Amino acid sequence: MKQAPVGITILRGKTFLVEMANDSYLNIVARSEDELVGKLLFDALPEVQEYVEPILNNVLETGEPFHGDEFEVTLRRLGKTEQCYFNFIYKPLVEPSGEISGIIVVATEVTQQVLSKQKLQRSENQFRNLVTQSQFAKAIFKGKDFVISIANETMLKDLWRRAEKDVVGRKLFDVFPELEQQKFGAALKNVFETGKIYRENEAVAFVDGPDGTRTFYLDYQYAPIFELDGKVGAIMVSANDVTEKVKFRQQISDAADRLSLATDGTKLATWDLNLQTKDIIYSGRLATLFGYDEYKLLTHAELRDHVHPDDRFSIVEKAFEQALKTGSYYYEARVIHPDKSIHWIRTQGKVLYQDNHIPHRMLGTMMDITDRKESELALKTSEGKFRTLADSMPQFVWTGDREGNLNYFNKSVYDYTGLTPAEMHKHLWRHIVHPDDLKENTRLWNISIENGTDFVREHRLRRFDGEFRWKLSRAIPQRNPDGTIMMWVGTSTDIHESKLFIDQLETKVQQRTKELTVANNELIKTNMELAQFAYVASHDLQEPLRKIQTFATRILETELGNLSEKGRDYFNRMQASSARMQQLIVDLLAFSRANAIEKHFEKTDLNEVLKIAQEQLAEVILQKNAVIKSDVLPHQNVIVYQFEQLFTNIIANALKFVRPGERPIIEIKTGQIAGHLIPLSEADSGLNYTYISFSDNGIGFDQQFKDRIFQVFQRLHGRSSYDGTGIGLAICKKIVENHKGLLDAIGKPGIGATFIIYLPEAH
Structure with missing residues (x-):
């Protein structure tokens, strides 16, 4: 028992006197045998009394053993307080008479195992939270069959359009067989076999769902997850839906040519083209539009050669052929000057016919529209960037005119409220602000409009499902150089979770303050008891030692001749021992004062x-x-x-x-x-x-x-x-x-x- 690998101790009586403790048990509690054996358990280990005493008393009273698994106890070991975990058994010691005389304790410390298990659980939870809480679509496919293990809300709702119960635990290509025939099946298999990350931007994906097949453009990544043996055990997929961005860019490209027709200018050049001979007569301004001196003579063919190659056939010549059919000539195209600089021109003309309706001449004007073209393109780009940025933000973005009338909401507002643009512009905030917040919201907004000050307000806004969530709304005025307000730009950020957390935190702080007050009072009481002990130690405990030293000294002084050599040695040892004891008390008092x-x-x-x-x-x-x-x-x-x-x-x-x-x-x-x-x-x-x-x-x-x-x-x-x-x-x-x-x-x-x-x- 003494050398057993588990901690064993025997406790006697209702006071739990420690009769025996083996080396393993002494190591567990970090006490020497002298500090524990022969002492009352809770004198030697006072910090465990709160946890252990009720259990020990129950074992003595009922005679039933108690098994503790991963039992948490606070121990003070080597001068430090530690949270420890044990597996143990309290078994009653029954005498032949049937009386329970004590308890045998068998204990094994499992602190490291418990802490490791807790750490692993936290790590797994953090990883799962990383996936489920990501703003991007994320999922994890396990094994070579790509079984769907986890999929966050963005993946389920936006891309797959499926409920979690319909996909989790099933093979990816059983749920989405159409993906295997696309590039995604081969890419997944390659990542699983090679262990290398695979990425692609703006990849086209056709995904079937309850609402039919939808086309997505995705920025996605396949990242291998390795097992302990170094082999790939799963793949984490991260996808960002950039469909709106790609389509918007395509629309911008298509709109560029259409919008260019709307530009106009005042510096015109005139021209007259003979359709039969291709001879052209023009004003001096026209030569400058092509980068030459106004007196430069250029043929119709030479002018055509200055047209940008990308515009000559697709725009200029196509417009020319169309004009011969309709009688109206119009185009905007780029021309390349002799110095290789590129400029925009706009041409308008009218076809003149002979008596037999054969095209004979074409008269028209031409002007440089480079500045207007560039300005229009910059303005369109700026507006496009703003709307793209606003629609990609999770926060609400909204604008209002100088009088505070709201005239724009980003996509997040419509997604949150479930309202159409027409409904939103009709009701504005009145339809979604909580009734208890509406009056103050309106008052503060009117003050900001009147004084030109920033609008800041925490209020509750109704979601499409009827739930109200806390938002922090802020709007600032946009001014022109003279300080006049031109418009208002506002945002609304979700603070619902933090708002609830702060309320809960305030409650917990009040509760904790109350607990600390009680603990502080107990600490004051303990310090008073410690001071009383110090007084007893410094006076009452040292008094018997001083008497021992005094009487020993008197005997040696008065009875020295009557003592044997051995007797004198005993008295000298007694004096030395009492002196050491007195010094020990002094040192303990010093340690107590520290x-x-x-x-x-x-x-x-x-x-x-x-x-x-x-x-x-x-x-x-x-x-x-x-x-x-x-x-x-x-x-x-x-x-x-x-x-x-x-x-x-x-x-x-x-x-x-x-x-x-x-x-x-x-x-x-x-x-x-x-x-x-x-x-x-x-x-x-x-x-x-x-x-x-x-x-x-x-x-x-x-x-x-x-x-x-x-x-x-x-x-x-x-x-x-x-x-x-x-x-x-x-x-x-x-x-x-x-x-x-x-x-x-x-x-x-x-x-x-x-x-x-x-x-x-x-x-």
Whole structure:
């Protein structure tokens, strides 16, 4: 049982006296055998009483064993409070008489397994949320059969037009057989076999749905998801529907030629063309339209050669042929000047016929429309960009004229409200603002229109399904150079979730504040009890020791001749033991004071603190002929009496652990250091620290014992070699932690040790 791989302990009686605990159990609770065995369970482990005592009492009362799986318990181990998880059994110990005399506990710690499981679950949830909450269409296909595992709302609603229950768990090409015959089937198989990401932009996809086959243009990506063995286990598809963008671009291209016919100008050139001989007569202005001096003579063929190749046959000659049939000649086309610059021209003409209705001449005008063409194209591009941007935004975008009459809503408004443009422009906000918000909404909007100030309002807007959601609406006036308002541009952003979250958070804050008040009162009560204990320890516990020392001294002084050599040795040992006990009580009180809640920080010259520490150790320093060298120490906000204790303990430690025959030399240095350069995981890389180091030439220590020396009652050497209680450095560490600092130790056996105090400069 002692060497069993699981923790075992035996508890006796209703007070749960620890009769036995094996090594595994001692390791679990981070206690030594002396600290646990022979003690009442909740004296040794007070932090578990809240969780364990009701269960133990029930086992004693009912005689029924209790099994705990992944049971959560708060334990204080090695000076730190930890959340731990255990699998355990509480089994009653039944005597032959039938009486339950105790409980045997068998426990195994499963903290790492539970934390790993929780971490894995969080990771899986985060990945699933990444997919389901993405604004882009996303889905995951598992295995070589591409079974649909996850599909977010955008994929289901916008592209597939299917319910989740109709697709999840089924093979992709069973649900959408038409996709396998398109490029997507081959691309998926290639990604699964090669493990390489595949991307394509504006790919055409034909997807069947309840409403028939629809054509989409998609920017999409197939990304492999690898298993632990390195093989592809699934594929995540991300798709962005750019159908509207592609169609809009096509419409822009088609509209460019039509809109170009609407441009006009004033600088005209005239021309007269003989349709039989192709001789042309023109005004001097016409030559300049083709980049020549106005006196340049050009033939009809030479003029045609200056027409842009893309426009000559498709526009100019086609218009010419049409004019011969209809009698009207019109086109807008590009011409290339001799310097290779491109310009736009517009030609209008009329065909003159002979008596037999044979085309004879064509008369017309020509003008440069480059500036107007470029301006029109820029304006169209700007307006197109605005509408494209507005319609691609999830927020509502709307505009109004200078009087505040709303005249434009982006696509998101219509999608949200379910209203047609005609219905929206008829009712405006009155139809969708919550009745409780409408009056104030109207009042604030009228104030903004009247004063020209920004409109900002949180209100509820009705969705197409009747649900009201909170929106933050904001509108700002657009002014011309003289400050006159030309229009209003507004947006509405969904804040529903954050609004509800803030309301819930306020409730939780009030509840937490109440809990903290109760906890604070309990803490004050605990501190008062701790103060009472300190008083008892410092007076009542030390009084018997002083009497033992006094009587032992009197016996040695008055009865020395009547005692044997062995008797005198016993009395000397008794005095030494009582002295160690008294020092142990003093050190425990010091450790208790270091844990005190009341901490009064004062701006203090640490040179004065060092001076006091040296005065307290003056006798030892003189006795050992020690040398203490120190830099000029800084001024710091510290708890003065604690820092006096800190300096005293570290210097006393250096004076104690001295190599035989060696003169102690202690060097104290100070400076600044960045947090990321400190070799301690607790250091804040974003802070700067002030350090104070104490280096000695003593016996040093093996670096593997660095953490052990700061633990209470831990010693690296026997009492016969060096005296002490094993509490001094634990007090030092506690004091530094009270100052939000760090304490490090560096040792080399036979060379010496260095203790470094790091204090954050922001403290």
